[in-house]
Amino acid sequence: MNSHHASIATIPDAMKERVAGAVVATPLQYLNALELVEALACRQRYLVIQEAFYRRSDFADLPGFSDWQRVDVIPADRPTPRSGRYARFVIDLVADFVAHRRVGRVFNDWPVLDQAIIGNPHEVLQQDFASRSGAGDLLICEDGTSSAVFDPSVESRSRRLRRRVLGVRDDLLDHVWWYTAYPQGRRSQRLLLNTYAFLRSQLSQRCATSREDSEIWFLGQPLVEFGVMSAVAYADVIRSIARDVYPGRRLRYLPHPREWPDCLARLEADTGVTLARRSGPVEIELIRCARPPARVGMLYSSAFQTCHTIFAGAIPFDVFEPGAWELAPDNGETRIMRDCYAYFREHVRPPHHFFHQDASLGWARLEVGQENLTEGG
Template structure:
């Protein structure tokens, strides 16, 4: 390896599979450049249209990546030549395959993709299985998971694993695993908002319902979900921001509800709402978005109201509280 190649290998490679992972990787790359002077390239999965749209938006916003590279499958060559990986999904089957086969990187940063990062930290602390909860895994995937967990624990023992997260619940298990925790406060995104570099999205109403994947994941019946949205709209008109995995049929049903306007942005809600200047009233089922949006909307006077899915089991009482 030439001196130039060796020097380049010390720069970071972010490998992301979801819109929030991509946005979080941009936040981390901004901090990484400020603290070390090192650059970050990003490889992003092109099978998800919202990932592609997010990458295009971040490119127009001059996000702190030296390169944007779309990929299919595993970016073997790029991983081989990078000694610092910033990964978005520690449980990904593709990440497990790459981490089990390729030479161990010198450093790994985990950029979170929601509350699942808490479970990932518990797994690396050896307190739960290295697998997504409530999902069946093949024997080969389980074996790969064990191998990769051991590799990550070895790096953590040497002080070479970092967690970049906005979820405080991950702090304690990460500490028990020997992983350094750095707080993600969406600093770069808020700066971009102040420079007015964000995509222009018009919301017809400042009262917003955030879409959920619970119906798609068979965790909540569609009729209960639609009732939740309908009852919100009975109080005042709603802008509805869909979850990226909601089906067209479900969105059509939501859009047919009186007082509801579905706003299809094709972008993560953190990116859509960061440009807010006036207070917003957000309604969401309990989700990781409530955590990230509290940071993104800090200082705007916005209010986020979470509803526990269990509260949707019976019709809402309209009596006086």
């Protein structure tokens, strides 16, 4: 056990070489689930892809995809109502019932599972998968920063109602294992530390010694789409970062899958950034590129933690915290951002940098804490 995080454990031998089934919705969730089934040395492994913002084709070239005994797909697209929480709830509930029946058909075709692995504890479909799996062990592969601040006590009323309608019990997540790269502050949870050992061992192409010094990658976030910032405010933030922090360098903007095409087109026109086609997680993009960028900028993203773990600081990251006046105060995503920035303030350290937007709308680099990013790091 670690002295700072007493609940971190090594994987018990009794959990190894079993039959596991996983459900994921994003490539990052997939990479974390892959790490876990490798660490567990699973005798058999089965996978469900929850197709919402990503399709099966987005996973097909990721490491280890051909090693699953079976890969099933559950479509999770749903229309977005333009008004009314009630309309949103009804649409979500209908989609839940459709997915619920598909999950049942998947389990009819799978063997009995010893372990159920989910990629996002917020997702009703994934909780339903875990509840119906009958597995003896439930493990959560954290989905980056959103899971680092997961607190079931603040779950929305809509999600609670949807879970109860489907028959998912309220105590489902009370005795889970968390497989995580974010162990800090989780003393009450059972933790298994994800060091991305398998992914590192599979990377045939190491980070090149030559670097594209004139190029900066910037990771987009759907803050306009989520109602956190207006399109004008978001463009102003990106423009000021390019002008004040990276003058004379090309800013290559990697869109988030949830950013809308019309918003991206307007952002490109208003800021002069270069939009990039992103085919997978930035962790994989950084491995594939022949010459890595000088730095990677972001507002907030789990990529900071995973890239630090994988590359050990070889890829420098810059984290930018917009001023509070730029953000919608009552938005749920804003609350997540505040928690994430509190985490980053404690753990971003050289060669990475943390910038905060000051009252003059400029960017000030902060001196930050020296606590290790990962156990033993």
